[in-house]
Amino acid sequence: MKKTIFTILAFLLLVLSAWPSFAGDRLLLASTTSTQNSGLLDWLMPRFEDDTGIKIHVIAVGTGAALEYGKRGDTDLVMVHAKSLELELLKEGWFVERRDVMYNDFVIIGPKSDPAGVKGSSSAADAFRKINGARGTFVSRGDNSGTHMREIKLWKQAGLNPAGSKWYMEVGQGMFKTQRVASEKQAYTILDRGTWLSKMDMLDLDILFEGDPPLF
Structure with a gap:
């Protein structure tokens, strides 16, 4: 079986200050199209759902659009890759937590x-x-x-x-x-x-x- 090894660099996870859609069993994730296209989410989500019982709905858009979803409170999590912009928005209070979760070049x-x-x-x-x-x-x-x-x-x-x-x-x-x-x-x-x-x-x-x- 052919295996693809993903060396995924510089994607970052931002946790919103509000959780508008979280109802205990569902999360909305605004993620970049690059992450979606890599196949990583297709591999991760079923395993996460099996472990937690929480389903994830992915909105795949560009980083700028994903961050706007977050600022409006239209998603629970944002996974993007524009570090300087993320830090700026975090400082302004749009998000409450930021974590490095993987990287890509x-x-x-x-x-x-x-x-x-x-x-x-x-x-x-x-x-x-x-x-x-x-x-x-x-x-x-x-x-x-x-x-x-x-x-x-x-x-x-x-x-x-x-x-x-x-x-x-x-x-x-x-x-x-x-x-x-x-x-x-x-x-x-x-x-x-x-x-x-x-x-x-x-x-x-x-x-x-x-x-x-x-x-x-």
């Missing part, structure tokens, strides 16, 4: 032919500069998710703002749909390793850059 993927020459880049910012220089098609989630926030940060580190460029596509979708579009367009994108490991056999793309500290 990001990878830059693209066409196996790598027309922009991303392989061998000295840094993630250098990889983004090469994509910009080659006008290689780049597919962005464009949805205010944790992945999208990290992508924007990397463009800033590269000294670039690709928004509005013809080669830069914002799809406003979750991670799986974004990487599927990238595969169809033979384009570059950034995604979390957990999603890549669970979906890579469905994509005509390769990891072209990984391991740089800003990707963790």
Whole structure:
């Protein structure tokens, strides 16, 4: 049996100051699409329910949307990956507890032919500069998710703002749909390793850059 090992980095659990939907046997969890796409929740939830008798209903959205669910009190728990924003909201009193529960890193993927020459880049910012220089098609989630926030940060580190460029596509979708579009367009994108490991056999793309500290 083929086993997939998830090295899941930087997802964080926030416990809300109010528990609007908790009725003793049901919890609402707003989680990132990356976590959902990794297959981790499908593995964890049945075991949690067997152990506790509590069913979990998952709302899979981007980090920004998940945090808004939490701020409105529309969910019991939030599992996201934008540490600085989480700490800010915790300080403001929107949440009462935050715990590190796992971690994930990001990878830059693209066409196996790598027309922009991303392989061998000295840094993630250098990889983004090469994509910009080659006008290689780049597919962005464009949805205010944790992945999208990290992508924007990397463009800033590269000294670039690709928004509005013809080669830069914002799809406003979750991670799986974004990487599927990238595969169809033979384009570059950034995604979390957990999603890549669970979906890579469905994509005509390769990891072209990984391991740089800003990707963790």
